[in-house]
Amino acid sequence: SWNHTPQQIADLTEELIETTKAFNDHIASLSSNLTVEGVLLPYIDFENESQLLINQLFFYQYVSSDKDIRDASTAAEELFSEKMIEQSLRTDVYEVFKKLQEKVDSGMLSIASKEHQLFLSKTMLGFRKNGLHLPEDQRQVVKSYLSKLKELCIHFSKNANEENGYILFSKEELEGVPKSTVDSFEQVDKDGVQLYKMTFKYPDIFPVSGFANNETTRKTVYLGNGDKCKANNVILEEIIALRYKLAKLLGFNSFSDYVLDETLAQNVTTAVSFLTDLRRKLTPLAQIELEKLSEFKGAEVFKWDFKYLENKMLSKQYQVNETEIAEYFPMESTIEKMLAIYEKLFDLEFQPVLTNTSVWHEDVRQYLVLIGEGSNKKFLGVIYFDLHPREGKYGHAANFGIAPGYAKRDGKSRAYPITALVCNFSKKTESKPSLLKHYEVKTFFHELGHGIHDLLGRTEVARFHGTNVPRDFVETPSQSFEFWTWEKSILKNLSSHYLTNESLSDTLIDNLVSTKHVNGALHALRQLHFGLFDLAVHQLEDDESLELLNISRLWNNLSNEVSLISSGNYTVDSYGSFGHIAGGYESGYYSYFFSEVFGDDIYYTLFKDDPMSVENGRKYRDIVLSKGNSEDIMDNLKLLLGREPTSDAFLKEYGLDK
Known part of the structure; x- marks a missing residue:
């Protein structure tokens, strides 16, 4: 259920801590006659069975509308993380596993399951990465670094989620912004003047940035949005320094080397x-x-111009209007038809739970997911959709795994996955339903791709389930699914005007599809800025480099140099809201491009000729999506594609194949 009080969150967290300590005490007591059945399997079971409650208690901080619950969830994660770091650094537990590994290596013990073998290998690597091989004094330093890093990352995320800034504009300053957007703004009377309150949430800021005719308005939005999380700037400086020190203490050249040795890239x-x-x-x-944009504007293009000029160009040269397109994607019918695509491809059924639901907010939808046909249908898992913005909620779009699937010890039954899509799409108004921009439809497909990956996982061990794959592969399924939002036949079926139920016309679809790569290189360079910055701050190899690091200068210089578009000599330290760098993608943002190579290859090979190929959908499901990280990713890709993966499709998508 989703009705925990702040006190219950605190109490359950304390219970988890005590239970974990007691379990590790038991493992540490097993000094002789070590067996797989006595050590490894109970350890796997304990980890498997703990995940649901842990994830649920800490998920509240991203979605609860009650600040007391969000604060309790954050405090619980801080406390639990601190105590789990202590548990992960227990040398007595490490010694037990070290002896177990030695017995396996010598042939005295055998592990029948390949997943269980992999679990032991990964566990031993984890011990080493936590510094268990180091002397006591150095282990204590590692502990202090890990504890402080976790605390800082939690606060970084909380600051971003709790951000509630805004800018007040007059109606004149918002000229050009869609009326439906302006009408949704809270109105404020200031000195007798009626002003409109624009927050920095996506449904507010994107239409203003993209359509406000007043350049001063757009610049004000750009500068305000860039500085909305300034408290995080100092936090990030401390995070970078601690990561550098941790990596050095553990014997790595840089933090990137510490992170990337378990990825497909393997090294920085x-x-x-x-x-x-x-x-x-x-x-x-x-x-x-950029030259074309400059010609279109008749002057130098600045960062606050980009989306505005692009929208104008799309409207004038391609007859594509974002707001008009959105009228064909009312949320209700779009969700229904989108789910039908996944149902057909992967042999699924989504059943909405309309009564007796247990959710964390009234906006949340809950679905039961089944797999199979007719009498062979089996329960697969649960997925939640939390789709609209509200105060204190996670401000971007993401999939959160609540519970992983895994095989229970009886060898017959399974624990089923629970996953949640958290997005920020506009809510319905008195005159219109919630309407999705085309880029929001693409976002929905992307995030649901993560959810599907999570639901289809069929591993023995929770640690390898679903999206628990190398960081530079995790985006691959989602990126492959984005292609469906550009296919003419799919768009025809997916669209339904909210007033007439008519689909997009062939002409409008052709126009929309023709815009797929408009300014594609400029968009890609913006993402490259994030990836290059992320690697630059994490590949420092000596104290002098750390001392000379000026994060603000690096961020702004890279932004201007890589993206090619000027910020007008303004210093905009928007890395304070770069959530990925403190939220699991540290030294991993390159993954969005790296994963895309595989995602594009999969789509071109399996679905480009027939986007609704059931045969290839099942192959994708069974060979890659269901396996999680339980088998070698590259081996499975080769099996799926019938050859080694190539970058041909990726290069073609970016116009680099010529």
Whole structure:
């Protein structure tokens, strides 16, 4: 259920801490006659069975409308993380596993399950990455670094989620912004003047940035949005310094080396070379795109101009109007038809839970998911949709795994996955239903791709379930699913005007599809800025580099140099709201491009000729999506594609194949 009080969150967290300590005490007491059945399997079971409650208690901080509950959830995660770091650094537990590993290596013990073998291997690697092989004094330093890092990352995230800034504009300053957006703004009387309150939530800021005719308005939005989380700037400086020190203490050249050895890239050199080469190839194309924008404006293009000019260009040259397109994607019918696509491809059924639901907010939808046909249908898991913004809620779009699936010890039954999509789409108004912009439809497909990956997981061990794959593969399924939002036949079926129920016309679909790569190189360079910044701050190799690091200067210089678009000599430290860098993607933002190579290859090979190929949908499900990280990713990709993966489709998508 989702009705925990702040006190219950605190009490349950304390119970989890005590239970974990008692379990590890038991493992540590097993000094002799070590067996797989006595050590490894109970350890796996305990980890499997703990995940649901842990994830649920800490999820509240991202979605609860009650600040007391959000604060309790944050405090619980801080306390639990601190105590779990202590548990992860227990040398007595490490010694037990070390002896177990030695017995396996010598042939005295055997592990039948490949997943269980992998679990032991990953556990031993985790012990080493926590410094269990170091002397006591150094282990204490590692502990202090890990504890402080977790605390700082939690606060970074909380500051971003709790951000509630706004800008007041007059009606004249909002000229050009869609009326439905302006009408949704809270009105404030200031000195007898009626002003409109624009928050920095997506449904507010995107239409103003993209349609306000007044350049001063757009610049004000750009500068305000860039500085909305300034408290996080200092936090990030401390995070970067601690990560550098941790990596050095553990014997790595840099924090990137510490992180990337378990990815498909395997090392920072590969990641940096990949992004640098992509930047080199994209820059000439981006320069041509920027010249066209400059000609369109008749003057220099600044960052606050980009989306506005692009929208004007799309409307004038391609007859594509974002607001008009959205009228064909009312949320209710779009969700229904989108789910039908996944149902057909992967043999699923989504059943909405309309009564006796247990959710954390009245806006949340709950679905039971089944797999199979007719009498062979089986329960697969649960997915939640939390789709609209509210105060204190996570401000971007993401999929949150609440409970992983895994095989229970009886060998017959399973624990089923629970997953949640958290987005921020506009709510319905008195005159219109919630209408999705095309980019929001794409976002929905992307995040649901993560949810599907989570639901389809069929592993023995929770640690390898669903999206628990290498960071530079986790985006692959979602990126492959984005292609469906550009296919003519799919768009025809997916669209339904909220007044007439008519689908998009062939002409409008053709126009929309023709815009897919408009300014594609410029968009890609913006993402490359994030990826290159992320790697730059995490590949510091000596104290002097750390001492000389000026994060603000690096961020702003890279922004102007890589994206090619000027910020008008303004210093905008928007890294304070770069949530990925403190939320699990540290030294991993390159993954969005790296994963895309595989995602594009999968779509071109399996679905480009027939987007609704049931045969290939099942292959994708069974060979890749269901396996999580339980088998070698590259081996499964080769099996799926019938060959080694290539970058041909990726290069073609960016116009780099010529």
